[in-house]
Amino acid sequence: MFETKLAYDALSRRIKRFTNHDSQTTYYYYNNNWQVLCEYNASDEFQRWFAYGNYIDEVLMMSTSYAPPLARFYIHDHLYSPAALLLFNGVVLERYEYDAYGACQILDPNFASDADQKSDYANPYTFQGNRLDLLDGGNLKLMSWPYRNYLPDLGRWTQAEKLGIIPNDNRQINPFDVRKQYKDGMNLYKALASNPVRNTDLYGLLCVFREYKENFWLDRILRWGDKKIIKDVLKFLKGQRSRN
Numbered sequence: 631m632f633e634t635k636l637a638y639d640a641l642s643r644r645i646k647r648f649t650n651h652d653s654q655t656t657y658y659y660y661n662n663n664w665q666v667l668c669e670y671n672a673s674d675e676f677q678r679w680f681a682y683g684n685y686i687d688e689v690l691m692m693s694t695s696y697a698p699p700l701a702r703f704y705i706h707d708h709l710y711s712p713a714a715l716l717l718f719n720g721v722v723l724e725r726y727e728y729d730a731y732g733a734c735q736i737l738d739p740n741f742a743s744d745a746d747q748k749s750d751y752a753n754p755y756t757f758q759g760n761r762l763d764l765l766d767g768g769n770l771k772l773m774s775w776p777y778r779n780y781l782p783d784l785g786r787w788t789q790a791e792k793l794g795i796i797p798n799d800n801r802q803i804n805p806f807d808v809r810k811q812y813k814d815g816m817n818l819y820k821a822l823a824s825n826p827v828r829n830t831d832l833y834g835l836l837c838v839f840r841e842y843k844e845n846f847w848l849d850r851i852l853r854w855g856d857k858k859i860i861k862d863v864l865k866f867l868k869g870q871r872s873r874n
């Protein structure tokens with residue numbers, strides 16, 4: 631029987647993973663942007679580290695501790711989903727393609743399908759720059775967004791929306807119209823507003839149009855977005871951080 635144990639800290643960051651099918655334990659260490667900086671094994675030995683770009687989901691580089699240490703570089707598509715993993719000289723090591731809801735297909739450099747559909751380089755980052763775990767011996771594909779887990783094969787979150795209903799919203803809620811009572815839609819498990827090729831969700835809290843992410847500066851969001859909802863998200867995140 632396959633078993634996986636995940637441990638989280640008080641801020642919902644996943645800090646440990648154990649899987650019995652490969653007897654691997656991984657500890658994760660984060661920066662203050664909720665990005666995994668480095669990983670250690672059960673013996674507290676350094677395994678690898680990552681570097682990121684301007685956006686929370688923009689992984690740029692993965693470097694291992696193995697001898698000799700090798701840096702591998704990412705290139706992305708328009709949603710910051712890695713499209714390929716490269717060596718420093720541009721040689722392609724592995725390619726990634728996605729269906730609309732982010733189920734990842736791993737390809738060899740010559741575009742042939744990877745035989746076992748497991749990254750030959752243990753690359754954890756796939757759809758929209760979030761981490762993919764192959765659990766249950768590879769039968770269950772589970773992705774980790776900061777606040778929620780996502781099932782790419784189903785295109786749904788595994789947990790209900792965390793922002794909840796909209797109290798005292800100036801949109802004059804009709805109590806008989808449930809469609810507008812929840813911040814991310816009436817289906818509490820619906821991801822990316824059912825438009826995954828355009829939308830993104832930085833934290834697993836609220837879907838935003840890609841244009842907002844491209845301009846992820848507060849003034850732009852407040853100008854273009856739903857001010858009340860965006861403020862609620864920022865307030866929620868600030869509250870989470872202040873618990874640290």
Ligand SMILES: [Ca+2]
Pocket residue numbers: 744745746747748749750
């Ligand atoms: Ca493989």
